[in-house]
Amino acid sequence: MTMRLIDGRALSQQLCTHVHQEVATLPSTPCLAVIYVGDDPATQVYVGRKRDMAMALGMESRVMHFPAIVTFQELYETISSLNQDAKVRGILLQMPLPPHLDRFALLEAIAPHKDVDGLTSQNLGLLAAGHPRFVPCTPQGCLRIIDHVGYDVIGKTVLMIGRSNIVGLPLSLLLGQRGATVTVAHSQTVHLDQLTAQADMIISAVGKPDLVKTIKPGAFIIDVGISRVEEDGLCRLAGDVALSVQATAGYLTPVPGGVGPMTVACLMYNTLQACKATL
Ligand SMILES: NC(=O)c1ccc[n+]([C@@H]2O[C@H](COP(=O)([O-])OP(=O)(O)OC[C@H]3O[C@@H](n4cnc5c(N)ncnc54)[C@H](OP(=O)(O)O)[C@@H]3O)[C@@H](O)[C@H]2O)c1
Incomplete structure (x- = not known):
């Protein structure tokens, strides 16, 4: 299977077009x-x-x-x-x-009804209970990427690296609710490479370049991390996933141009939902 790079910019544009059309009707x-x-x-x-x-x-x-x-x-x-x-x-x-x-x-x-990133305890509680009011923007962007590709997570092993309230925690809950078997890794996890080598899907939200180096061939890799790295006197953005992974991944989101634009588009979508809920 050849690796497919996911164009988060094009996908976010589609969602933004939909939001734009709906905003015009408000x-x-x-x-x-x-x-x-x-x-x-x-x-x-x-x-x-x-x-x-x-x-x-x-x-x-x-x-x-x-x-x-x-x-x-x-x-x-x-x-x-x-x-x-x-x-x-x-x-x-x-x-x-x-x-x-x-x-x-x-x-x-x-x-809570204006909390468009879904981070208040009430909104995180609703999400944990399976009835989200707002799906937090970055997790929502990742789910939209998964849906766009048509990847079914039921029965798949997903390694969520990072457990913050803004990304890892809600996303691990959402994927578990969809039927994935989710492992959550964090700064105290030992032998991370053994976990990354086995997962069908890896979502990394840490902010450490080259953290993910070993993957299962054909795995779906979503790189949420963003770091600024200096190279030859120039500054560039890097994700958590090593470039070498490109050779064996099934799907991969680039940094930049992957999850980042989706996060912004999902914020627009959630703001539209907040508005529609009070009509
Ligand atoms: N693309 C986007 O739209 C977008 C949106 C949000 C965030 N981000 C990026 O995503 C990254 C994470 O953001 P965040 O707000 O979730 O950060 P955060 O609150 O700092 O959380 C980072 C997580 O990574 C874990 N971690 C740290 N070192 C680790 C290691 N060596 N191995 C495994 N896990 C490790 C931490 O574990 P502990 O819990 O044990 O400390 C923590 O759970 C950042 O690079 C941020 O810039 C991107």
Whole structure:
């Protein structure tokens, strides 16, 4: 079997076209508010993409930027006022946050029906119970990639590397609910290579280049990780999966151009759903 590289950009474009068409039929323009803290250039790029895509799809976008020294209280009050603002249908608190801020408490402050990344305990609880309100954007992007290819996970062994609330935890639950046999690996996992060598599907969400080097021939590899690596004085983006894996994978998502664009498209989709739920 020759490896098939999955074009996340083309797939995200399809979803965005659908969202654009639906937004045009809404009685009012949905507004997505994105809050971010600090001056990390990568975060600014991600937020810019979300703002630009929202606007391109006919939504309003409100980007709220705070310096790294912002207080918990100030952010909490900002989220509370966005919760009260009827125009705002979706609220995204962009990660990472500086360490002095209580990330859990701030996410919990988001009204669950505006929590378009599905990270509040209520929304993660609904997902765990099999009735998600919003499927978190990156896990949803991975599922859409799997569905696009028509890959049936029932009875397959899936290795989920990473267990964060934003990617690994919800995605491992969702795949288990679909009938996959899911193993979750993390920083304390020993002999990761033995696990990667056996799985039918590997989804890696860590942020360590070349973490996945050994795979089962024909395996479906979804590379969520993003790292910046210096090479010959130039900076490039890398996933978690070694380039050598390309020779034997069945399907592979590239970095960049794989899961990343799907995450943005799914945020737009969730914002549309948030809007439709209150019509
Ligand atoms: N493409 C996209 O749209 C998208 C979206 C979100 C995130 N990302 C990228 O995905 C990566 C993960 O993001 P995140 O927010 O989930 O990060 P995170 O919260 O830092 O979680 C990283 C996970 O990786 C695990 N880990 C660390 N070292 C490991 C190792 N050597 N072997 C196995 N597991 C290891 C950690 O284990 P412990 O739990 O034991 O600490 C943790 O569960 C990052 O590179 C991020 O930039 C991409």
